[in-house]
Amino acid sequence: MGTIHLFRKPQRSFFGKLLREFRLVAADRRSWKILLFGVINLICTGFLLMWCSSTNSIALTAYTYLTIFDLFSLMTCLISYWVTMRKPSPVYSFGFERLEVLAVFASTVLAQLGALFILKESAERFLEQPEIHTGRLLVGTFVALSFNLFTMLSIRNKPFAYVSEAASTSWLQEHVADLSRSLCGIIPGLSSIFLPRMNPFVLIDLAGAFALCITYMLIEINNYFAVDTASAIAIALMTFGTMYPMSVYSGKVLLQTTPPHVIGQLDKLIREAGSVHVRIRRDANEQMVLAHVTNRLYTLVSTLTVQIFKDDWIRPALLSGPVAANVLNFSDHHIIPMPLLKGADDLNPVTSTPAKPSSPPPEFSFNTPGKNVNPVILLNTQTRPYGFGLNHGHTPYSNMLNQGLGVPGIGATQGLRTGFTNIPSRYGTNNRIGQPRP
């Protein structure tokens, strides 16, 4: 099922190429551990599948699928190593970081499809409940549980760790958090153990093992074979709950949406800029979309934005052919002092422009904002423009102060600074940390 990297190279001898890429990855010592775990995983899964058919238990099968999911996550980890080694090729001009996202998405979706299959199977089993042999059930459970936990805790899986933290919490996590909060209300000493966000994979492994233990107990005691089906459904639902937020998160990255944290920053920025600005900003935005930017507005905007988010400016202009003109006087900053006559109205574009870029740069991969080949340079080009704009804006703003309109202006500059330098720097560190020792 290695579909994710089977088709990395669609040329004729892709097995040869695959082998080559594989050697490239295998040359790295860090990947040896992963390969070792992968081999153990395969053996383990084989045994588990055998036990599944011998016990005839669908709950154990559902739990085995979690082990298979572990295999996918190991593969994803390998891919993320491979990605750091690859340079962007001409056809994949953005580089291969997205492959990591795609791998995460594919593995979470595959896990959910497996859970769907389990649901279907157990619906059939409700009609005719076969007999379950408990012989290997408990052994299988503990082998799978210990192996899963061992893999999760000993391998630092960068992409999955990132996704599981960035995605919204699953319902399983929420319930555990709620329970542990009430537990900590009784015994406050436990708060350091239970209160931090639980790792969703560890959680689902433990919960699945718990369900299987109950199954074993009830079948042993009273031959309630239907429990097996019920706990299979429970495990499948938990798998859905755990995987769904992650696949939504990575799917959104793949769909080129605006990352939510950027939106948050933008909102904050607008709020800091003051409500007047927010209102005006909207007006200005509409104007831009309609390409009815006045000459004065446009000079101010172009000076402030062209260097910054020039590319974003062009889009609305393109929509309406003739006004494409407004895009480009970025070097004519000597015109700047002029627009001050208009006061607040002229200020709009200042705040409006930062908002605008929010839509176009979609998140490229987990740690990289926008579509950047070279993260370092790009980050700087993105941060810098704001600073740059500020520098130029200073003259106007000080004038504004004299006119009594300065307060919002200052707010705006503050917002720009705090808001936007933060994002890239965070990414920057992430990147830097991520590359040397993932």
Next chain:
Amino acid sequence: MEEKYGGDVLSGPGGGGGGLGPVDLPSARLTKYIVLLCFTKFLKAVGLFESYDLLKAVHIVQFIFILKLGTAFFMVLFQKPFSSGKTITKHQWIKIFKHAVAGCIISLLWFFGLTLCGPLRTLLLFEHSDIVVISLLSVLFTSSGGGPAKTRGAAFFIIAVICLLLFDNDDLMAKMAEHPEGHHDSALTHMLYTAIAFLGVADHKGGVLLLVLALCCKVGFHTASRKLSIDVGGAKRLQALSHLVSVLLLCPWVIVLSVTTESKVESWFSLIMPFATVIFFVMILDFYVDSICSVKMEVSKCARYGSFPIFISALLFGNFWTHPITDQLRAMNKAAHQESTEHVLSGGVVVSAIFFILSANILSSPSKRGQKGTLIGYSPEGTPLYNFMGDAFQHSSQSIPRFIKESLKQILEESDSRQIFYFLCLNLLFTFVELFYGVLTNSLGLISDGFHMLFDCSALVMGLFAALMSRWKATRIFSYGYGRIEILSGFINGLFLIVIAFFVFMESVARLIDPPELDTHMLTPVSVGGLIVNLIGICAFSHAHSHAHGASQGSCHSSDHNHSHHMHGHSDHGHGHSHGSAGGGMNANMRGVFLHVLADTLGSIGVIVSTILIEQFGWFIADPLCSLFIAILIFLSVVPLIKDACQVLLLRLPPEYEKELHIALEKIQKIEGLISYRDPHFWRHSASIVAGTIHIQVTSDVLEQRIVQQVTGILKDAGVNNLTIQVEKEAYFQHMSGLSTGFHDVLAMTKQMESMKYCKDGTYIM
């Protein structure tokens, strides 16, 4: 929680105020009420067990009549509803009459459930306070349930009911289920019995369902009667009057009954004592203590302290009721201990009792989030502000028929979604016919095939959703529009097919090793039916495909290239492959759906072929071989779809535009005044959008808008229809460097990169 938000909640518009006042009462004063409540609940359990014994002898309608009569007698005595309070108008009398009718029906259901599934289960199911049921319903049917704790409580409740339904092997009841006709005393009970028998469940399970229904009715009844009780002047007065009216109501029925049927009771005199206990414990004492406690304590606390003792005592009595120890308790001393093991304790009942206790505990606890207040922001003083308006105002939910109508209209608007929808309908129809027929003939094979079809339908549903969503307008988050969802859905569909192929492969390998015996006579008609349905689907979708293909030829500039690409695909790959790669013209979503239908068709064909082989030649090995072959075929046909979707998702340069873009970039190079370009990125965003970005360095004397227009024109010709250009001049880099000293290194890098790009430009793209 409470302390933290306490002040704010109180300052809020009264939402949480009601629950907060009594918290401060010293618990010592509450203790006696709690003890009283517990004791009453215990006695109520005794009363219900007693009434189960009574109901074996007395007809249910007579029983209820006597109960109501006794209660009305006592309550009229205590409350004096006629001498005190304001007079009751005619309108109110009508309402009281309705109240009495509803009360009679509910107690009829309740006691009928009692006869069906015994006192223990009745107590577990029916003795939930209103607040528990209301919060359960609000979790189940509204989105604002009140956090994960409530959801857990609701889940526990449902698990408990399911435990009672499935894991409670109440064997004796099953034996009693074959009730002779003579057993039914009246037309009414007979009607209820037949209704339950029609549902096809055993009697005690029917009783469980009946009691759940009665519980919901009871809660609704209590809520509805609240206003009336205020109008009439107190709940107690209403109760007294209502009981009186229901006595009058039941009177003629009881008279008719006692005249027409002969009673099983030997002496009514010996029953006075048991009836008195039941009336006193179940009706009067419970009612008065409940009303006192709900005044003195919060409702939630009342519910919590009330539910625990009643469930525990129910469990205890369930075990010990027939035991000699409890003989003293039993007011109705039956002469012979018929070794009545009916409705005994079983594992399922104990588990469900535990779950019921837990869920009652959780659901009755006050929700922690104040009320449903949502945080709006912070006041100038820094205290949080909440909005207590509730969600009722916020989501004005449209009515369901209208919603269905509108989404249907949306679906039928466009050919893609329309086709998927029609085919989905056809498929579902076939599935349900199959399921129904399977249930009718009790054929497991048919039913499991039906489930398999449902499983397949999920892929169709996803395709339908994707086709719908892809037409949504672009939002702030989806800034390019939703078109890319189709590609993602195609990718997921591809993964789905791979999973299916994998499972078929595994199963066929298992069957190769150990070929099972199978009866083939039922398979053929089903698979022929499936084949016909799927063939219709293939016809429809391939028609759509050719249509889409033609349209794409008309609209896109590189049609000839496109076409040759396809021809290449045709000649290169084998037969099973041709369908998949021919689908290149349509979008990934439709391709995924098409492949799904194709896979199903292959499955039906495989079944037919293997059936023929088995019947003609007795080759049982043919079946696994066929499915092996099908699995491989499915896998091979999915490969191109997944490959294409992966390429799009990885933002690859669209292969069909490679040549044009290369030429276009060379053209751009030749534009006057242009020094160089860098970072040319082109990618397919969705089926209709090819997006691109490019940075251009120009000499300082060039007009930017001209350059932009030229570049735009060239790239538009090359097929890029969503373009972003950044024009950079010398001054740009100067400003960048002038910004701050910290950026010097960056400037150096930029310069370096610029020069590098300059010399490598020609070779940058290919």
